[in-house]
Amino acid sequence: MRAPHTPIIAWAVTTGESGMRAQARGLAEAVADAVIEKTVGGRFAAPWAGGATADRLAPPWPDLLVTCGRRSAATSIAVRKASxxxxxxxHVQDPRWRANAFDLIVAMEHDPIPAGPKVLKVATALHDLTPTNLAEAARVWRGRLAPLGRPxxxxxxxxxxxxxVFTLEDGRRLLAGLERLRAEAGAALAISPSRRTPPSIVALLRDAFKNDPRVLVWDLESENPYRGILASADLLVVSGDSVSMVSEALCTSRPVEVFDVRSPNHQAFLDRLVALG
Structure with a gap:
């Protein structure tokens, strides 16, 4: 007779950055029955202190704690001891801490921490995208993206x-490439800036395409179309400053073009993916 299943409760704990949250949440949701997201302060903040922008951590402790980013590593160590x-x-990403302070570390291949019994190296960043939630995003955004046309x-x-630094000159080079894509391939554009995108770049793109009915530039105020675009596009152009965004784009199986890779680590990340085929 099969033993009854005991639900696994997980906390996904980060310092609040969207990319970190997606990685911690994605791993926790893949393993646990219930996931509670929590935000903590900086690297050396007391994990149970709480505050204006941080959650207070207290018993009952979870079965699984997933942290992401160097600044949340101390929280993982403290909760492990307290429980x-x-x-x-x-812990997701290189914590810059000794590996035996954690039960497992999941790090990118380009991270300097060596593989070992407690260190799993992965080719792409973790995320919380699944076939199910991408299909739902495509359904939700179909009515708003379909009028742009194909491809x-x-x-x-x-x-x-x-x-x-993402400069205005970088933005002009990106714009020139997108204008070629419009002219030569006849592609409609669904453009999703992020909170890190300089306002001058967003303004440049909005002004350039303001009279083009086949181009959407998100205004950063209305509902974020990011998942809808990932799920609906025929091809994806991703800026090379974010390994997380490139990894999320790759999970869609669409062709992906990466714009402006400058970081040696990011270039190494892409080179490894190309080598893997």
Missing amino acids: GGRTVTV LAGVMIGGTTQRQ
Whole structure:
């Protein structure tokens, strides 16, 4: 006789960045029966303190704790200790901490942490996209994206990071490429800037395509079309500053063009994917 299933409760804990949240949530949802998202403060903030933008962490401790990003690593270590080792801790990305402080670390191939008994190296960033939620996004956005016509190119734009600045000149080069795509391939464009995209770049694109009925540029205020575009586009153009966005685009099985890769780590990430075929 099969033993009754005990539901697995997981916390997905990050410092609140959307890319970190998607990675932690995606892994937790793939394993657990119920997932609770929580936000903590910086790297050395007390994990149970809470605050204006942070959740207070307290018992009962979860069965599984998934953290993502270096600044949440201390939370994983603290909860593991506070739970007496009952909580299984999985940290996504290189925590810059000794591996035996966690039950498992999931890190990208280009991260410097070496593979080992407690370190799993992966080719792409984790995410929370599934065939089911992409199909739902396609259904929800069909009425708003279908009038643009086919072929539809989805354009996902990141922005300035700690390692590079997304300049107005970068925006002009992106615009020139998109205008060629419109003229030469007859592609409609669904453009999704992010919160990191400089306002000057968004304004440049909106002004350039303001009279084109086959181009949508998200205004960053209405409902975010990101998933709908991923699910509906015939091809995808993604800025190279975000490994997470490139990884999410690749999970759709659509052709993906990466714009402006400058980071050596990001180039190594793409080179490995090409080598894998």
